[in-house]
Amino acid sequence: MLLPVLLALLAQAGFSLDIGTVLNFIFLMLFLLFIVYGQRLQVYILMKDIEFVLKRIDLMKDESRKISLEKLKKHSTVPDPSAALDRIIDYVLIEPVSLDPAGVIWKLDYLLKVAEDRVKGELKQIAPKAEDTERENISNVLEVAAMLNTLYRVVRHYYIIGKKTGNQIIIIQLQAMLPDIMIQADALMGALYAYTYGHPIGDGTGALVAANLAYPKEFKNTGRDMEICETEFEGRKLTILKSRGPGATVGYPGDSVLETIKRRKFDLVMMIDAGLKLEGEKSGTVFEGVGAAIGGIGTEKFKIEEIVASKKTPLYGIIVRMSMKEALTPLTEEILKGIEAATTRAKEVVREKVPEGGKVLIVGVGNTVGIR
């Protein structure tokens, strides 16, 4: 508004101004403005990037809550279980003190079981009509909803801190992490649908290899959310452990391995699991290692390492590579091929490392949703 008036005044005073001079003037002004406010403008654009992601995660969080509520209502005797749902979504596990780390694993293990029992107990009250398999799936749906809720709250926290303090470092760091955050959020949405309908997911690779090795023999329940199967393969005795399907659970393989190895001696313990690939690596490729092939918080890994080391039993791992999204979403054809390859490789390892008449403990690690 000011510029045309100024130009008119200057023209009246006898100054001749062509468009080139005006443009030069504007560019000079812009140059000065960018010197003073350039960084703020940059931060403004970064904040917009963060707002886009925040809004998207907000929608995903709402969708996950909606799906969880629908799932609960289907099996609930209460007309509106939303208050209970919000309470479960907000549950936290208060980690044990680790100032004196000796014994902290067992405390953490105990607390994890208490937390799981509490959610399962509440679900039993809210959805008494649901079968065990369905209740396990609902429990995982709620876990995903809680994770999306936490992701949203954390991103929002740093967004507000950055906006409030104007701290460019916080804003730049948050903006740099946005692609990773969106990958996580998308993977969680995929997991939400998988648990809702009961699709087998990439994380169930270990469980499916175990099921392949055991078929046609049936599994029997053992320990907490675990199954065991005794079978033979080319003169070797195989004891196969996996989490109890087809509901969504990872079980407690550490406890089952501990109990099984305490009772009898094995020539080899072999663990099969899904492992996160690095970008550029092919999904579904198989690699091997020595040690406990199991992720998670570390309690199950600790138990397996403890017992195996004390019994001096060789411990091998077979891992199928996949991305985080593939691990949490329904199996792809590449992962299925990887599972076939891992099954074949597991048989080869048994042939190579265990003499006829020997005993092998095979542990299929992972979420067994959609797998018997």
Add this chain to the structure above:
Amino acid sequence: MRGMPEENSNERYDLNVSFFVFLLGFLVMISLSLIYNGIMSLEQPYTISGLVSLGLGALGLLLAGYNLIKLQNRLSAVGRVPSGPVVITRQRCRSCNNEVTRPFKEGDYIYGNGDVCTKCGNAEPMLVTSIFLQKPPKKRGP
């Protein structure tokens, strides 16, 4: 900072892109001025400043257009929640080994019972051998 929600409020962050649109509008205005200046300068012989102005103006317009399209795409993507996947169940007849694939039904699981075989009519249900994600169709170029 002005317009900041309270620390403990549950206020949502509605996207406000008005300042960004204003900046793009400003870029369009400058670009149009440059193009006008370029056209006027072209009347004078032996000058390249007109051509430079025209080029810069066109570049500014292209940049503004590109950013507007990008903004529109991002705004439409924000409201789209990823839809449920298309999952396929593969089953094999225990008697005649006939393989059948069909869309996943709730209750299907690997090594569980599937449908009755339509080929041999075996009373025992088929075995679900795999459940997998159907690849989305590849986008074809123009």
